[in-house]
Amino acid sequence: MKVELRDPNTIMKLSRLGSFHQSKLSFLRSFLSEFKDWDYNRDLFNLDKDGYGEAIYSFKKKDRVYSLVCFANKIEDEERSDRVIATKWDAAFTLYDGVPSKDDIKRLKNEVPKQEIGRLTFKELTLSRANKSVRVFNHVVKNLSEGKQPDLDLLSKVGYLYRTTAVYGSGKFGLADRFRIKNREEINGPFRLEMMLVYLVRQFTFDQVNHVAHNINPKTAVKLNNQICKNLGIGNSTGLGMAPFIVNHPTLLNNWILSRETALKKIREIKIVKDQDSELFKDCLKKSLKNITSWNTDSEYQQNKIRLLLRDVKKFINHVENDFDFQSEFPFNQIYLWLEQNSCEECIEYVVSIMMEPYNDITGPLVSNMSSEEEKYFNIPTNRTVQELLEIIKTRYPNILDINFDQKENHQNFWFISKNKEEPRMADRFEEHGSELEQPLAIARDIKKLYEELLSLKNDSITIAQFLSLNPNLRHVVRRAFIIEKFPYSEIQDNTIGKSIVPIDMLRLKLSFFGALKFDPRSDKWLRICMFQGAPLPNELKNYDEQWVYKANN
Amino acid sequence: MKSLSEIETAVKRASRAVGFSWGVSEEVGKSIRLLELFGLAGIQNLNQYYKEREIKKFENLNSISKTNFAKKAFCPITLGVSFLDQIKIIENFETIHFKNIAYPVIFLSFLSRASEIGGKKIYVKFDQYEILLNLNVNIFSNGFNKDFSKHSNNIEVKFLDNHDNFTDTEWNSLYKLAEKTFVEESDSLKQSGAGAGLTDND
Numbered sequence: 001m002k003v004e005l006r007d008p009n010t011i012m013k014l015s016r017l018g019s020f021h022q023s024k025l026s027f028l029r030s031f032l033s034e035f036k037d038w039d040y041n042r043d044l045f046n047l048d049k050d051g052y053g054e055a056i057y058s059f060k061k062k063d064r065v066y067s068l069v070c071f072a073n074k075i076e077d078e079e080r081s082d083r084v085i086a087t088k089w090d091a092a093f094t095l096y097d098g099v100p101s102k103d104d105i106k107r108l109k110n111e112v113p114k115q116e117i118g119r120l121t122f123k124e125l126t127l128s129r130a131n132k133s134v135r136v137f138n139h140v141v142k143n144l145s146e147g148k149q150p151d152l153d154l155l156s157k158v159g160y161l162y163r164t165t166a167v168y169g170s171g172k173f174g175l176a177d178r179f180r181i182k183n184r185e186e187i188n189g190p191f192r193l194e195m196m197l198v199y200l201v202r203q204f205t206f207d208q209v210n211h212v213a214h215n216i217n218p219k220t221a222v223k224l225n226n227q228i229c230k231n232l233g234i235g236n237s238t239g240l241g242m243a244p245f246i247v248n249h250p251t252l253l254n255n256w257i258l259s260r261e262t263a264l265k266k267i268r269e270i271k272i273v274k275d276q277d278s279e280l281f282k283d284c285l286k287k288s289l290k291n292i293t294s295w296n297t298d299s300e301y302q303q304n305k306i307r308l309l310l311r312d313v314k315k316f317i318n319h320v321e322n323d324f325d326f327q328s329e330f331p332f333n334q335i336y337l338w339l340e341q342n343s344c345e346e347c348i349e350y351v352v353s354i355m356m357e358p359y360n361d362i363t364g365p366l367v368s369n370m371s372s373e374e375e376k377y378f379n380i381p382t383n384r385t386v387q388e389l390l391e392i393i394k395t396r397y398p399n400i401l402d403i404n405f406d407q408k409e410n411h412q413n414f415w416f417i418s419k420n421k422e423e424p425r426m427a428d429r430f431e432e433h434g435s436e437l438e439q440p441l442a443i444a445r446d447i448k449k450l451y452e453e454l455l456s457l458k459n460d461s462i463t464i465a466q467f468l469s470l471n472p473n474l475r476h477v478v479r480r481a482f483i484i485e486k487f488p489y490s491e492i493q494d495n496t497i498g499k500s501i502v503p504i505d506m507l508r509l510k511l512s513f514f515g516a517l518k519f520d521p522r523s524d525k526w527l528r529i530c531m532f533q534g535a536p537l538p539n540e541l542k543n544y545d546e547q548w549v550y551k552a553n554n
Numbered sequence: 555m556k557s558l559s560e561i562e563t564a565v566k567r568a569s570r571a572v573g574f575s576w577g578v579s580e581e582v583g584k585s586i587r588l589l590e591l592f593g594l595a596g597i598q599n600l601n602q603y604y605k606e607r608e609i610k611k612f613e614n615l616n617s618i619s620k621t622n623f624a625k626k627a628f629c630p631i632t633l634g635v636s637f638l639d640q641i642k643i644i645e646n647f648e649t650i651h652f653k654n655i656a657y658p659v660i661f662l663s664f665l666s667r668a669s670e671i672g673g674k675k676i677y678v679k680f681d682q683y684e685i686l687l688n689l690n691v692n693i694f695s696n697g698f699n700k701d702f703s704k705h706s707n708n709i710e711v712k713f714l715d716n717h718d719n720f721t722d723t724e725w726n727s728l729y730k731l732a733e734k735t736f737v738e739e740s741d742s743l744k745q746s747g748a749g750a751g752l753t754d755n756d
Contacts, residue, residue: 121555171559179558378584379671382639417567440576465639468577469616472635475577 001330003268005261005488009399012257012493018505019305019345022549023353024363025259025370026515028531029549031195032541033367034186035059040538042207043099047072049215051208054105057200057538064186066125066193067096068200069105071113072208080131082165082237089115089129091162091204095197097123097176115166116421120174126197127175130162130205133235137161137209140224144213147220149228156231157296159518159530161205163235167194188368190252191514202234202532226537231552233533236516239526243506244415244424247441247492250480252372254487256513259366260352261489266362267355268333277358278326280547284357285317287550288350291517299521301502305346312347357547377486380479382465389464389481390454393447396484396491400444401451403495412499415441426503426525442497446477517549562587565600572604574631581635585663592666592693594659595702602704603630603657612656620647627656627705634664641668645713652709659702665711666690675714680706 010016022029038059047053055070075088092113096104104123111118115129136150136158143150169191171177187193206229214221246253292310297303319338328334332355339348356363393401405411414435418425429435440446453471454460468475484490495501504521511519516529534552536544545551566583570576582600589596612629615622618640622628633655637644644650655661658680669676670690678685683697718725739747 122557171557174555174557174560177558375584378580379667380639383642465643468639469636472578473575475575476580477577479577479580 001269001271001333003265003333005258005265008257008396008488008491009493011261012489012491014492014494014496014502014505016345016349017492017509018502019349020260020509020512021350021353022512022515022517023260023263024356024360024546025256025263025367026513027189027191027370028195028199028515028535029546030189030367030370031192031199032535032544033546034189034192035196036541036544037061038186038541040541042203043067045207045211047208047211049212050074051212054109055204055207056100056105057203058099059196059200061186064184065099066196067098067100068197068204069094069096069100069108069112070201070204071109073113077134080134082131082163086165087115089113089165090132091201091208092129093127093197093201093204094120094124095126095193095200097125097181116173118173122174122176122180124175125181125193126167126169127173128164128167128194128197128201130164130201130234132162133158133160140209141213141216144210144224145216145221147222149222149225152228155228156294158235159533160202160233160235161209162201163237163528164198164201165237166241167197167236169194182371188371190256190370195514198234198236198531199535200538202232202535203538205234206232206537229537230548231534233517233530233535236511236529236531237522237526238507238511238529239423240425240503240507241423242510243426243503244439244441246506246510247443247496249372249374250483250490251374251377251487254490255370255372257489258487259370263356263359263362263366264336264352267359268330268336270332271329273326273331275326278331280358281354282320284354284547284550285313285320285351287547288354289313289317291550291552295518297518297520299527301524302519302521305344308344309346309350312343313350316343316347316351354550357550360546377483378479380464380468380475381482382463382468384464384482385460386454386457386462386464386467387460389467389478390451390460392481392485393451393454396481396488397444397447397451397493399493400447400495403444403448403498405445405448409499410495411442411445411497413497413501414438415497426501429497440476443477443480443491444495445497446474447481450474450477450481515549558587558591561590561597565597568600568604569631572607578631578635581638581664582631585634585660585667588666588690589659589663589693593698594662594693594695596660596663599657599659599702599704603660606656606704618644618650620649621651622653624652624654627654628652630655630657630660630664634661637661638664638668638671641672645672645674648713650711652711653707655706655709657704658706658709661709662687662693666693672713674716677712677714678709679712680709 038061041058043058044054044056047055052072052074056067058065058067070091070093072091075090079088092115094108094112111120120127136154139154140150169175181187206224210223292306292313295306339351403410412428413426414429415424415426416434416437416439453474464478468478503525504527507527508519511529516531517533518530519527521527534548536548562583565586566579569579569582574582586596586600611626613624613626614632615628615636618636662685665676665678666687667690669687675689676687681703683695685693685695687693
């Protein structure tokens with residue numbers, strides 16, 4: 001039986017993309033899988049009694065070394081902010097390519113804590129900073145110093161000791177451009193070095209909390225229990241800065257979604273499912289319930305989604321346990337069709353992710369297809385005709401063409417770059433100033449404009465070169481239309497400037513591919529997440545349970 | 555040192571700010587990134603051009619011919635974009651002349667990309683400079699480490715046919731050396747050395 005890939009006009013809607021969950025294809029899981037046989041080491045740990053100073057952690061294999069350089073600083077409570085406008089953080093980090101010399105460390109000590117206003121070099125690969133969850137950190141320090149383990153309820157509510165507020169890579173602030181390192185086999189997957197940074201930062205937070213507790217009372221202090229460590233991750237606060245990324249990298253977006261869709265298609269095409277595979281699927285499904293019930297958020301929007309998800313997952317488990325026969329042919333296809341009929345979008349995508357768990361042979365090869373040589377697809381095929389372009393638009397953007405952009409609510413918002421922090425923002429076009437400096441992120445509106453311009457032409461056999469010479473203002477969307485011709489999942493099939501847009505749907509799409517858990521929207525424009533919660537510790541990597549995501553005691 | 559990613563982003567935004575469309579600004583970002591990667595003064599020239607553009611008018615050229623004149627100087631960006639867009643047609647001209655062009659080094663970056671799209675090396679001559687654009691892999695020039703002029707009255711652009719840079723004699727001489735790594739086959743090696751048989755009639 002041949003199953004078709006799912007229709008981009010359904011999957012690339014924002015409400016669906018905003019319902020995606022982590023899976024085996026997620027970058028933090030593929031990072032762990034790639035680096036599991038690398039040698040991990042803590043090379044330097046030079047903190048004072050209060051936990052301030054430098055530390056270095058590394059992964060090494062043959063001649064290749066990646067070193068996380070950490071700087072922990074004292075800041076006042078009133079200086080601690082998750083906003084990108086902050087200028088001081090509890091700790092700052094960079095991932096160095098190789099082993100840093102003393103001079104490097106001296107240079108980095110001066111630059112890394114400054115973050116955006118510091119300057120890095122091509123020897124540094126990623127840059128980040130993080131703030132303590134002061135309440136949790138202090139609680140853990142106090143308890144450990146008194147010889148006790150911390151209160152698990154409190155830890156479970158927060159899920160981490162530190163949260164990062166930005167992770168930069170790919171040439172930002174002087175960091176190495178991606179082209180310098182893209183041919184390295186071990187980073188043949190998106191955001192792998194960003195994942196490495198976050199993973200090693202997690203270990204630093206455990207070492208720091210143990211160190212501070214020990215220095216308070218060396219006689220009574222105990223170390224944070226390894227199992228408790230495993231159940232802590234690294235938090236992350238993410239705002240609108242992440243949203244334009246998925247619009248600005250269409251072929252990359254396509255490759256992420258296409259990999260997920262291909263995995264689903266192949267799983268649905270499996271005629272006979274082995275008992276061990278169906279058991280693993282059911283086991284992950286049931287154990288995952290804890291991830292839903294321990295998902296804390298004050299957001300009414302997300303609480304509602306969680307409530308529906310929990311209801312539908314329970315209904316689905318009941319169906320699988322009582323009404324379903326895994327011995328029948330094409331069971332995962334039947335399951336998928338049942339979900340489409342009986343579940344909300346959040347639940348469909350949740351189960352789709354879990355379906356991948358038994359199938360390393362399917363997901364493994366797809367992981368290496370999730371990067372993109374974007375430059376290859378930049379040039380516009382200007383010798384083609386306007387008629388061909390019209391056909392592409394009609395075929396690939398059918399729902400976009402139905403949107404009436406003359407209506408105020410369909411172009412209510414605009415995206416801009418803030419002068420203060422050079423970060424993307426969104427505002428009401430009719431309430432705020434600045435819409436004349438709008439960023440080219442209103443793809444749906446501009447595609448519609450292009451379509452109307454093409455329709456108005458008397459001669460549709462003219463070439464794209466001729467059309468562009470008269471319409472340079474539409475060049476950016478002409479380029480995109482030729483990209484989507486080859487990459488069907490490269491566009492969000494939705495209006496990104498409408499009154500009803502929920503920008504966190506765009507953030508969540510990206511964060512789900514990172515492997516984030518427990519999305520906690522703090523407004524419609526920013527959210528908190530947790531990464532690596534339940535993941536093996538670095539010294540356990542050589543032999544770990546791949547389904548750790550579903551087995552955390554959180 | 556600025557990364558190429560920073561250069562591309564800043565150039566794209568600056569180009570939009572001086573009035574180019576987003577799509578054209580993306581092209582300029584890519585092109586200046588290339589110049590800087592190849593060690594040519596992209597940022598310096600673009601900066602000067604954008605300053606001059608505030609006080610002077612430059613001409614656009616939408617359709618490129620064999621010989622192209624401008625009363626005021628050609629804008630190297632719109633000219634470059636036109637060249638890129640029309641490459642499949644104008645490569646048939648073999649040689650193209652441009653009279654009066656501003657900041658020719660900026661134009662070079664578009665020619666470099668056109669060389670890759672057209673699949674042909676491009677030879678450019680202006681002032682005392684000779685430049686070879688090698689399928690966008692590099693830019694070879696006798697003007698390396700020198701300041702290119704802000705203006706050129708006469709630019710010659712020639713599409714080079716794809717041919718070898720060496721003679722048959724030179725090739726044969728080298729190939730003879732290469733043959734010294736081969737093994738002379740005996741009868742038994744002929745029988746057993748290859749996978750298929752000596753006759754393969756089905």
